[in-house]
Amino acid sequence: MQASRIHPLLFAAITLALVLAAGPLAAQGEQRAVEFRFGDQTVDVPRVGAQVELLPVLRLIGAEVAFSSAAGTYGVVHGDHFIQFSPDRLLVLVDGVLQEGSERPITSPGGVAASFEFLEQTLLASLGFRLEPTPSGFAIVPGESREQQVAVQVAAADFAATTTLVCTVARRVEVRVLVNQEHELGVHFVDALPRLDSSVPLRSRRVTALRARDHVLTIELASGVDLLSWHQLDDPSRIILELGTPRPTPAAAPEEPFEQDVVQPIVIDPGHGGDDTGAVAASGLAEKELTLDIARRLAQVLRGMGLTVRLTRTDDEARALTDRTAFANRLAARAFVSLHANSSTVAAVRGAETYYMSLDRSSTDAAAAATADLENQADTQAQERSPLDLILWDMAQSEVLNESAGLALAVQDRLNTRLDLRDRGVKQAPFAVLTGATMPAVLVEVGFLSNPDEATMLRDPSHQQGVAEAIAQGVADFVRPP
Amino acid sequence: MTHRVLAIVAAAVLVAVILIVLLVTGGRRALRETAPTPGEPLPSPTSAPQQQVVLLFAAADGLLHPELRAVPLPTENHERIRVLVSELLAGPGTGLEPAIPYSAELLGVYVETAGHAFVDLSAPPAPLTGSHTELMLVYSVVNTILLNCPSLVDVQLLFSGEEVTTLTGHMDLSKPLALNKRFIVQ
Secondary structure, eight states, rough: OOOEEEEEEEEHHHHHHHHHHHHHHHHHHHHHEEEEEEEEEEEEEEEEEEEESHHHHHHHHEEEEEEETTTTEEEEEEEEEEEETTOOEEEEETTTEEEEEESOEEEEETEEOOHIIIIIIIIIIIGEEEEEEEEEEEEEEEEEOOGGGGEEEEEEEEOSSSEEEEEEEEEOOEEEEEEETTTEEEEEEEEEEEEEESSOOOOSSSEEEEEEETEEEEEEEOOEEEEEEEEEEEETTTEEEEEEEOOSOOOOOSSSSSOSSSSSSSEEEEEOBBBBBOOBBOOBBBHHHHHHHHHHHHHHOOOOOOOEEEEESSOOOOOHHHHHHHHHHHOOOEEEEEEEEEEHHHHHTEEEEEEEEEOSHHHHHHHHHHHHHHHTTTTTTTOHHHHHHHHEEEEEEHHHHHHHHHHHHHHHHHHHHHOOOOOOEEEEBGGGGGOOOSSEEEEEEEEEEHHHHHHHHHOOHHHHHHHHHHHHHHHHHHHHHO | OOHHHHHHHHHHHHHHHHHHHHHHHHHHHHHHHHOOOOOOOOOTTSSSSSSEEEEEEOOOOSSSSEEEEEOOOOHHHHHHHHHHHHHHOOOOSSSSSSSSSSSSOEEEEEEEEEEEEEEEEOOSSSSOOOOOHHHHHHHHHHHHHHOTTOOOEEEEEETTTEEEEEEEESSSSSSOOOOOOGBOOO
């Protein structure tokens, strides 16, 4: 009798204790693991706080994972893909390309753990998978592979009546350009997913917004602006869109010479000179001679078009970089074209490229530069600069920059169509000779003297003439009145 | 006797269960307390004072390419820059080309509190040529430093202790330069 009374009490206590124990255990169980399914296989993957162990998931999809203690990195090999990442680091190397993860993976009991976002967006997406929620966890299913994603960099050049929008895409893609609705264009990527590279801000008075979603890059246009034409170029792959207000009677482009414009000459700057030889080819051809040769030819072609031309040097003489720009500023030049031939320590590097100015400075330095520039411009009336002055200075810089981009695009396009050179495209760099130019200013690198093939080509007078004519046509495209 | 034995066994089981509960919940609590949280730095897996850094080198496509390398990385920017530039000067591992085309020496590193860094390299023994050579050299150093030292704002290169206006007659090197990803492979 006594025993039968004690036992239920004890069992009740034991049951209570078990319930107390089971509660936290069950709660921990929910936190402890999450099921991942891949095909027929499933694996329970431990969680670490809000993060999840990465190695079991990667092994589930058949990836080989190795930790290099020498490099401090995890290497993941799956098919043709190779990913490297490290605990505590934001940067991830995916197939040789640097990417910035949204957060850092962490060292965990199982090796390395990260958020579900990192697992899906950075690792699985790069390997062609995505996560699909299931009642008990996630299924790993084929996704839009990273190969389908294509980075798109958009640059705009505003001209008086039109805007040229250049969408540089990382590889050749098939696209269709459709007018979605009034003032909105859709560039449809047939088998690729455009991803906007927003590292370069877009400045255009005819484009109000850009966005990329799924297969479509949407371009919002300012009021009254329409698509005039579009075409694609290769190497690098680009989609060129001409935007503007359609004219009722599109007249053929006038081919007759321009009226003589004595007020605003084109200033051509043959790079280097004097003791500054510049690059020298193995054949002995010096950059300072080549740039002067091409400059003379360019001047002749432009004059033939009725334009006024001035050269910063007409002989083998030294000129300071600042004097060259100052010369163009004093003449209130319509455009400034600095001619150069390139050189690389890597002989295989080749091609022609056109640069315009970049303001690669931190914001504090840019503000200091603006103040200094304003003070230089008004050295007789030293006064404190207001924020409005800085805004106006920035706007003026932006305007010149936009025009320089337009000139660079025009010149580079003509070089591409006229000459059989590798197109290295239009780029921005903080070049001294372009600093402080108050007119559209570009620096053209006509080819690499360090590349044996291009050095041979650049020696050829007919090639030099071709380069001069291509640049002249580009300049003419830019200064031609609408 | 039987009852007493049963009571002792039951009490022992109860104590055991309570101990298990305490151990499990206590253990879990302890684990939770030491569980890493996002953003909280942890020792590297090897617990060696090494960290992975990104080094930028030149390549045949005319762009800077990243190479990951584990190096002992000090937390202080001044020392960190010394390590990074020394690794760049040691050259790439495989497949890439040095972006600094001469045996340069690191002569000094200066860091201002506002996040401006100055790196003094020995001047090239002979004049370098080409805007491409200049862009690769300058941005391999500037970008490598700024990618690995997030608290820094910009970097100015000095050559043999001198501020230079340009190296090959193209870039304006008289001012510090911010991170520029345009010359890094995308």
